[in-house]
Amino acid sequence: MSGGFAVLPTRNASDCFSCGRRSLCLAGDLNDSRLTDYDERVQQTQTFQPGESVFTMGQPFEGIYLIKTGFFESYWVTEGGGSKVTGFYIPGDILGLESLGQESHIYTTEALTAGTVCLVPVSMLWENTETSLALTQKMLKFMSRIILSDTELIYSMATMNANQRIATFIFNLATRMERAGFRKGELTLQMQRVDIGSYMGLAEETVSRVFSRFNDLGILSINRRNIQHYDLDKLHEIACGGDLPQ
Amino acid sequence: MSGGFAVLPTRNASDCFSCGRRSLCLAGDLNDSRLTDYDERVQQTQTFQPGESVFTMGQPFEGIYLIKTGFFESYWVTEGGGSKVTGFYIPGDILGLESLGQESHIYTTEALTAGTVCLVPVSMLWENTETSLALTQKMLKFMSRIILSDTELIYSMATMNANQRIATFIFNLATRMERAGFRKGELTLQMQRVDIGSYMGLAEETVSRVFSRFNDLGILSINRRNIQHYDLDKLHEIACGGDLPQ
């Protein structure tokens, strides 16, 4: 920021300096000169409508996307023709990390709601600059966290029954939403039952049954996609293998 | 390499320049000056006996370990007290990546056989040097590949039956072993049935039954831990959901 001019940015409202969501972002703690560098290279604020794809499997890998607003999901189609939901993403999450080392995208990622994202081009990561080093180091930590949450998912698949899986799913989603600044104690599911089932390795009907069960037992109130009064403690207890209450 | 001296190294045989496994290593394609830097900082060739731990859960994260020789496994103990095998590692693999962004180790990692590893201290990764940039970039790709294989494991857990899981397990292990230079068509399992079960989300007895089934159907010959004449094509077909032959 050279000179003694007003602090208010002359740039338009979508640049990194004035972005209200910078604390959630990869660029969160870059210093001013690096942020200037970063800001000039990142493609800011692309908008998507529900059902639109951010990228599709096999498409050349052009970079990673930081979610500013909206909800997204990714899925994977296997050789055998099966498909599986591989993740749900909320504001602050990064799309495309799984394809970093690849030539092309591994997953297809779609908007579940209207949403906006910023693209960090892959070229920024592999070049030899201070900004690049700061980014790669930050991304290592991001990816390590992804590996961790994958581990937990694998654990849940390998050892948990249906009640535990759904308890884990809601517990994790609620926790992430709260951390990202959403209201505590209630949330709206942005995805279908069949997609939750695909993600957690359960049939659609089983997901539905478990939600009904939790509702009847007072662990949460659910009506279609609206969840209210969820009890994180009980969910956590169930996820850890505790018996269902009553 | 300054001057016109003999090419043979004056260093001892355990340094990076003379290491026969460098092509498998993180340092694989560092240029000479960076490799010198790297070589001086890496702690070479620690030895472990079967059952010894390389690191344990909760221990401060000191760095990542490159496997030169031997086989290792990692496991995770959950809040609820359950434990689960989280990975099997062969020469060329890296131990500890899941803890990169953390203060302390997430998994415990043990030697399954006698083995040797090199430690890359965490400090090397977070500093601001050319070597560090080269390493972080290479590690991003490594971690992206881990995320990919986790995805496949999650898929297998979510959608595959016992035959498919074991076929996948053997297919992947055999492929990795072949790529790491082991003899094709036969392999020795270095782990117990119960650990394979824990890893793949199956009971020990189910693992045993599936091995017997595969043996009877001629997909492989197995005697305790020795597998011979495995048929990668058939395994792949089963993994993709094909019916069992005959």
Add this chain to the structure above:
DNA sequence: CGGAGTGTTGACTGAACTCAACCTAAGTGG
């Protein structure tokens, strides 16, 4: 009002788990 998409509930079935018995190989010690 009718139709489509999504979610719920019921009845039946089957694959994998649990529990138990048994087998085999590799020590170990007298």
Add this chain to the structure above:
DNA sequence: CCACTTAGGTTGAGTTCAGTCAACACTCCG
């Protein structure tokens, strides 16, 4: 060298949880 022990692996029988198939309910929208 053989008897005994132990850990790991195999096989069998009964049970159970979640999948499948089917019918129905609710909501939205033209």
